[in-house]
Amino acid sequence: MSRDVLAAVVTTPGRAPELQTVSLDDPRPGEVLVRLAATGICATDLHFSHDVSRPSVLGHEGAGHVEEWGEGVSRFAVGDAVIASFARCGTCLRCRTGEPAYCREFDRLNFTGGRADGSSTITVDGAGAYAHFLGQSSFATHMLVRESSLVALPAGVDPAAVAPYGCGLMTGAGAVLNVLKPGPADTVAVFGAGTVGLAAVMAAAAAGAREVVVVDLSTERLALAKELGATRTVLPEELAATLAEVAPDGVDHAVESTGVGRVLHTAVESLNRRGTCAVVGIGAETTISLDWRTVLNGRTVTGVISGSSLPDVAIPSLLALAEAGRFPAEKLMQSFAFADVAEAWEHTRSGAVVKAVLTF
Ligand SMILES: [Zn+2]
Ligand SMILES: [Zn+2]
Structure with a gap:
């Protein structure tokens, strides 16, 4: 029927x-x-x-x-x-x-x-x-x-x-809250300010990360990221100078949400030793190349599906965070x-x- x-x-x-x-x-x-x-x-x-x-x-x-x-x-x-x-x-x-x-x-x-x-x-x-x-x-x-x-x-x-x-909100927030888990002294860089990237920004801010740096091509999106808790917002060409200032050894955590190979490359290269890049998006490219030494020096590149979330836990938690004005x-x-x-x-x-x- x-x-x-x-x-x-x-x-x-x-x-x-x-x-x-x-x-x-x-x-x-x-x-x-x-x-x-x-x-x-x-x-x-x-x-x-x-x-x-x-x-x-x-x-x-x-x-x-x-x-x-x-x-x-x-x-x-x-x-x-x-x-x-x-x-x-x-x-x-x-x-x-x-x-x-x-x-x-x-x-x-x-x-x-x-x-x-x-x-x-x-x-x-x-x-x-x-x-x-x-x-x-x-x-x-x-x-x-x-x-x-x-x-x-x-x-x-x-x-x-x-x-x-x-989907989108749980994916970005979960990459931060379930996988990266930034502490109060940590720096987070978010590449791409779409729904997933901006959810990661809100989560990183809610988690109390020291710096939340957001990279995007759109100044409107960057302005929104600032409103949502980013401490620094940069166009791609401004990233190196900003990181030299706020994270000279590299960032502790990165979220790659654009699905663009060269952006993922930049995200991984921006990591501090022992830093982790969460890869949450995919685009047209299906392979990436990374410098062997970058990865060998204790860095992690990890794929994350749906924020590694258990939806029954993640969704009520995010809704409570939103209710409290923190998401x-x-x-x-x-x-x-x-x-x-x-x-x-x-x-x-x-x-x-x-x-x-x-x-x-
Ligand atoms: Zn989706
Ligand atoms: Zn199963």
Whole structure:
């Protein structure tokens, strides 16, 4: 059985999604039907829109209310406010030890366009669409999500206001709070001031790092970074002089969020001995080269998926930090009606908006 829902569908590679009525399955065992209140648009959605080979419903920062569920779901009731994150198997070693971002089934469950058994959750014009994207496909009025991907929102939190906590915000903040863990004497450099980079800035400031240096090409983004807690904001050509001043031996921690190879190179070269660079983004390049001695001298380059977060812990923690005024993520967000998805998409692509949030 299925129902008709309104979705934003990408049919042509690289083009903005367009609204269309599609057919969404009824929830199967372990699945929850969520009525969306809002969804963020993430750079990963744009990235995947470039190589669609069939109608695709993207979107993976959904939040809303529980409507129905399949057999075996026990944690939710009708109307519960929930936020979704990535899918995980729940049974592999990483899932069982609280690191679901490194689930052995991560790619299969999140990026193959359907459920684990290969079926699609959405039918477009009579054929299975590329859907269940990152366990969601939140560019629609409703989505099917595995129960384990859902986090109950604390009482009083409006799902329409917090959707991006499920991916972009958790990713940047988690890289700092779960992986780098800066102390009060430490210096942090953040490369790229998009949602992920700016979330890292807010987290580093909240953690009390001595210096938070932000590098970006846009002076508007740098001004925003300053507002969010950066102590120094620089254009790339100003970085060396600033580091000579605030971290002459190199920074203790770096976050690379641009996905550009030469920026990653600069980020690693800017580290102090024993420093760590968290790599959170990927771009067109798939290989990088690093000076052997740079790495040999005790430096670490580590990849970080979804902030190495356990969403059930990370999301409520960040929301509490936000409630206390120490994680002002609302300054990144701009809301658009779902009907204006093309406009929101274009503003995301151009960089005019940091985090576009579609509201339903
Ligand atoms: Zn994302
Ligand atoms: Zn797993």
